[in-house]
Amino acid sequence: MARILALSEAIAELVADGDEVAMEGFTHLIPVAAGQEIIRQGREDLTLVRMTPDIVYDQLIGAGCARKLVFSWGGNPGVGSLHRFRDAVQNSWPVPLEIEEHSHAGMANRYAAGASGLPFAVLRGYTGTDLVEQTENIKTIQCPFTGETLAAVPALNPDVGIVHAQQADRAGNVQMWGITGVQKETVLASKRSLVTVEEIVDELTPRPGGVVLPKWAVTAVAEAPGGARPSYAQGFYERDNGYYQNWDAISRSREEFETWIEANVRTTAERSAR
Structure with missing residues (x-):
């Protein structure tokens, strides 16, 4: 049954060095806050799984968290390449990165x-x-x-599956709506799962086309308002296009990247309401 935890507590408990970690969300509801908390806690040697790795995976790779990436497409959507991903593959910086590519x-x-x-x-x-x-x-x-x-x-059966959604109730039932990808499958396939949400409410209001993850299928829920930014969360905020555009310049330079990650991730507080 799902437990309600602070984001830092959930990552500390569920994600260990060497784990296979899947973080899914398609254009929408990307679990950025959870990925940055993994960086903040200094996890290493991870196998990162994601259909479409974008900037949060670029950050994880550049921060030295990953040893392998399992994916089907990678890029800064609408902008260009992932420069930290490219540097790791081509130059083994900051650590060598193995890749496994699929459709x-x-x-x-x-x-x-x-x-x-x-x-x-x-x-x-x-x-x-x-x-x-x-x-x-x-x-x-x-x-x-x-x-x-x-x-x-x-089959993919990650050690940890992480997704972001709009709401959960206090029992740990989760609801998401809008564009969805393989979030449901990720949670059900994973040995442990974490869902970060925009808000925890007393009762979920049914949404047309909404996806409900029942409390028995989820290990932990963490309230993380803005937890998908710079991607968008339908009904809460829009996509921050400027962030994606700025990331291209920041990520091209190892020095600029390290300055940015130190100031904006490693030394900042988790995005949590608790």
Whole structure:
């Protein structure tokens, strides 16, 4: 059953050095505050999993938290490259970074398999690409019914799954609405889970198309107003486009990045209402 914790308490309890950590959110409701708290607590040697790593993963990589990235696309959306990610791959700074690349369909199916308790997923999503030759965790199999050659990918069962949502009630039931990605699958697939939320309320009001994560599926909930910024949270705030644009210049230089991360993450308080 979900427990209500401060963000710093939740990260300290749930995320350990060497863990495989998935932090999901598609354009919207990206768990930035949780990622920055991981940096603040100095976690290292993490395998970071995310379909579309963007600037919070750039920050985690640049801060030396990651040893491996499992992903299907990476970039500063609408702006360009992730320069700390690029520096780690090309120059091993601040530490070497191993990468494992998949398609979007492959990653989504891996989460779905993990959430379903299956050992692997089967799909056609790698047809016409060379990812089968480049990524060890993609295999080809023959359909036992038709003989068709298909791709198989292992289930994702991260040590920790972290997502952001708009609301939770005091029992730990979570509700999110608007654009969603694989947040539900991430929580269900992970051994432990943390949901940061904009607010904790007495009662959840049903929303058209809303996704509800029941309290029994969530390990911990942490109230973190603004916890998705600079991404947006529908009904609470809009996307901060200037942040993404400024990040391009900040992240190009190791020195500027280190100055920024020290001033804006390592020496600042957690984004929490508690």
